[in-house]
Amino acid sequence: MSLGPLRTLAALVAAVLAGFSVPGLAGRVQAGDPQASLILRVTPTGAAGTGRKDRFADLPQALARVAALRRQGEGRAIVVELEPGTHRITAPVRIGPEHSGTEGAPLILRGAADGSSRLVGSVPLPSAPLPPDLRERLPAVAREAVRAYRLPDALRREPAFRAPRLLRETHPRITEIFDSVGALRPAQWPNIGTSGPDAAWARIATAAPEGLDFTLRDAPPLPDLARERELWAAGFWRWDWLLETLPVARVDHRHRFELEVPPYEGIREGARMRLVHALAALDEAGEWWRDRDSGLLLAWPSPGATELEASLAETLIRAEGARHLRIERLRLERARGDLIVARGGEDIEIRASELSWAAGRAVVFEDVVRGGLSGSAIHDIGASAVRLVGGDRATLRPGSLFVRDTRFSRFSRLSWTQSSAIELDGVGAEASGNLISDAVGYAVYLRGNDHVFRRNEVARLIHGLSDTGAIYAGRDFTARGSIIEDNYVHDIRTVPGMEVKGVYLDDMASGFTIRRNLFVDVQQPVFIGGGSDNTVTRNVFVASSPMVALDARGLTWMKSSLDEADSEFRAAFAAMPLDSPPWRLRFPKLAEALSDHPGVARNNQIIDNVTIGGDLVTLSERAEAGRQIILFNTRLDGPAPPSGDLAALARLVAGRGVALGLDPPAMRRDDLPPSPFTDARP
Numbered sequence: 001m002s003l004g005p006l007r008t009l010a011a012l013v014a015a016v017l018a019g020f021s022v023p024g025l026a027g028r029v030q031a032g033d034p035q036a037s038l039i040l041r042v043t044p045t046g047a048a049g050t051g052r053k054d055r056f057a058d059l060p061q062a063l064a065r066v067a068a069l070r071r072q073g074e075g076r077a078i079v080v081e082l083e084p085g086t087h088r089i090t091a092p093v094r095i096g097p098e099h100s101g102t103e104g105a106p107l108i109l110r111g112a113a114d115g116s117s118r119l120v121g122s123v124p125l126p127s128a129p130l131p132p133d134l135r136e137r138l139p140a141v142a143r144e145a146v147r148a149y150r151l152p153d154a155l156r157r158e159p160a161f162r163a164p165r166l167l168r169e170t171h172p173r174i175t176e177i178f179d180s181v182g183a184l185r186p187a188q189w190p191n192i193g194t195s196g197p198d199a200a201w202a203r204i205a206t207a208a209p210e211g212l213d214f215t216l217r218d219a220p221p222l223p224d225l226a227r228e229r230e231l232w233a234a235g236f237w238r239w240d241w242l243l244e245t246l247p248v249a250r251v252d253h254r255h256r257f258e259l260e261v262p263p264y265e266g267i268r269e270g271a272r273m274r275l276v277h278a279l280a281a282l283d284e285a286g287e288w289w290r291d292r293d294s295g296l297l298l299a300w301p302s303p304g305a306t307e308l309e310a311s312l313a314e315t316l317i318r319a320e321g322a323r324h325l326r327i328e329r330l331r332l333e334r335a336r337g338d339l340i341v342a343r344g345g346e347d348i349e350i351r352a353s354e355l356s357w358a359a360g361r362a363v364v365f366e367d368v369v370r371g372g373l374s375g376s377a378i379h380d381i382g383a384s385a386v387r388l389v390g391g392d393r394a395t396l397r398p399g400s401l402f403v404r405d406t407r408f409s410r411f412s413r414l415s416w417t418q419s420s421a422i423e424l425d426g427v428g429a430e431a432s433g434n435l436i437s438d439a440v441g442y443a444v445y446l447r448g449n450d451h452v453f454r455r456n457e458v459a460r461l462i463h464g465l466s467d468t469g470a471i472y473a474g475r476d477f478t479a480r481g482s483i484i485e486d487n488y489v490h491d492i493r494t495v496p497g498m499e500v501k502g503v504y505l506d507d508m509a510s511g512f513t514i515r516r517n518l519f520v521d522v523q524q525p526v527f528i529g530g531g532s533d534n535t536v537t538r539n540v541f542v543a544s545s546p547m548v549a550l551d552a553r554g555l556t557w558m559k560s561s562l563d564e565a566d567s568e569f570r571a572a573f574a575a576m577p578l579d580s581p582p583w584r585l586r587f588p589k590l591a592e593a594l595s596d597h598p599g600v601a602r603n604n605q606i607i608d609n610v611t612i613g614g615d616l617v618t619l620s621e622r623a624e625a626g627r628q629i630i631l632f633n634t635r636l637d638g639p640a641p642p643s644g645d646l647a648a649l650a651r652l653v654a655g656r657g658v659a660l661g662l663d664p665p666a667m668r669r670d671d672l673p674p675s676p677f678t679d680a681r682p
Contacts, residue, residue, distance in 0.1 A: 398428020469504025480511025545614025554599025
């Protein structure tokens with residue numbers, strides 16, 4: 001594999017940090033040249049010296065000047081430069097058509113060269129006296145460490161500190177509190193443990209049939225919950241792939257709990273749960289609790305971090321119909337929802353930036369033509385990190401959206417399940433050259449058609465979950481044509497008694513190509529859940545077994561979803577014009593698929609793969625080998641090279657005469673250029 005794109009990225013970052021735009025990305029404009037561009041500067045919040053016509057007190061004022069200049073016919077590139085320091089906003093900054101540039105002269109929103117320009121949506125919290133009655137309700141260990149702060153009126157008026165987290169919800173509305181280390185968490189029971197993922201959970205002993213009442217078993221002693229009026233419970237109530245956080249209606253003297261709304265498909269005995277936002281559980285650093293009546297926040301800050309902030313802005317930047325926009329070398333932090341949302345417009349790129357500590361997502365692109373994210377660092381995001389939706393599925397017109405050469409870590413920190421680093425929807429999006437690691441969520445969720453997931457490193461995800469995958473797609477038989485190639489997927493395992501996958505083509509996902517990937521220490525590397533027309537070829541599997549698992553669930557437990565006229569599966573099928581010329585040309589047999597035994601898993605091509613120390617192909621749930629094409633797959637006996645020794649793996653594969661076109665050492669993404677941000681977390 002060539003490292004040329006990564007070297008190009010290094011040159012890009014160096015050029016951006018030197019204060020210049022890059023040819024082809026900024027319309028061949030040298031933004032540092034006063035003759036080629038107009039520069040407007042924005043001072044940090046509270047700074048003086050904004051009397052000059054090119055220096056503004058905040059970003060909205062600078063953008064108002066941009067719009068006025070465009071109305072007057074200004075055709076040069078305009079650079080809005082945020083000076084070093086913190087720039088606070090409490091409402092979204094809007095960028096629209098009136099601010100837009102042209103292909104040769106874009107609008108550039110830029111931070112300082114040293115990465116010190118922060119655009120944040122939080123406000124400092126003033127300290128307040130700790131009322132004696134609240135102090136008395138604290139655990140004894142916390143009474144000297146907990147401090148009181150006054151919340152802004154907007155947060156005090158919230159009826160609850162968060163909204164329920166339900167199945168398929170993008171992300172809940174939630175209040176977040178920060179100290180200098182990061183986000184604090186609402187006080188919880190049991191406390192986060194150090195002895196494994198089960199240490200922070202209690203277990204359900206009994207549950208009512210209607211899914212509202214439950215009791216606990218084998219739990220640490222409960223705190224006194226008699227006076228808790230805003231108590232919540234987070235749990236994997238029925239399935240270990242779905243975490244829902246719901247309000248508690250009441251707790252009786254025997255510690256029987258009643259939820260206000262039932263979880264998805266009820267509660268099972270033995271399920272994991274925890275209590276959230278209990279004053280009686282505020283017993284360690286990093287926790288908080290709010291009193292809605294008084295508007296006070298009680299918090300135990302991290303050691304040495306006594307100043308707190310609360311996120312207030314729902315979104316930081318909202319681009320609506322903007323064109324030819326660049327956002328670069330900025331740090332964007334602390335939104336109650338998404339950090340950047342772009343809807344409509346064209347040619348929008350975020351690059352060499354750091355995005356962190358959002359309760360929702362980092363970046364959302366919807367119906368943008370050409371654009372995306374590159375060379376950035378994204379971490380500590382509450383839900384999915386990047387959502388790209390573009391193109392037109394009815395005509396299979398690509399949207400040409402992308403996320404490239406970007407580091408992702410600790411996303412899905414609030415919405416553990418149904419969240420991913422990257423979500424690709426619509427048609428023709430690309431995710432390439434990214435490092436995605438160390439989070440509970442997926443690496444990528446593929447929806448729609450003709451996407452590419454290429455040259456990414458995917459590691460240490462979805463631990464503590466079950467029946468899920470690092471690379472995930474499913475429940476839409478028409479979502480075909482996507483390619484998963486040249487990726488390095490490793491260390492994807494969960495706790496004993498649960499199972500996870502590397503690539504999970506769930507619930508009839510069909511028409512995917514999985515080629516030239518390297519799987520190392522992945523519990524179930526490729527799993528085809530009832531789908532057809534998938535190609536798995538020229539991959540290497542190390543300590544990852546079985547290599548490919550295939551079932552025919554459309555003939556067993558999922559059969560009703562295929563037969564019922566109002567099922568989700570048939571609704572997705574009916575939503576696409578499968579008889580139209582674009583679909584007939586691209587997928588000629590798809591229009592007749594429902595009338596040709598759709599539950600049969602067929603024509604999956606598993607060809608020319610190598611597994612080291614594992615099994616080849618396993619079939620279950622009435623899947624038949626005779627309906628697939630399974631050829632030229634090789635099993636090499638161990639021992640496998642030590643974990644992470646990709647050079648040894650390359651020698652082993654080459655020494656056995658297996659030529660798959662892989663260069664394992666070049667698949668690792670530690671050769672990404674360093675972040676331009678001096679304190680970006682790894």
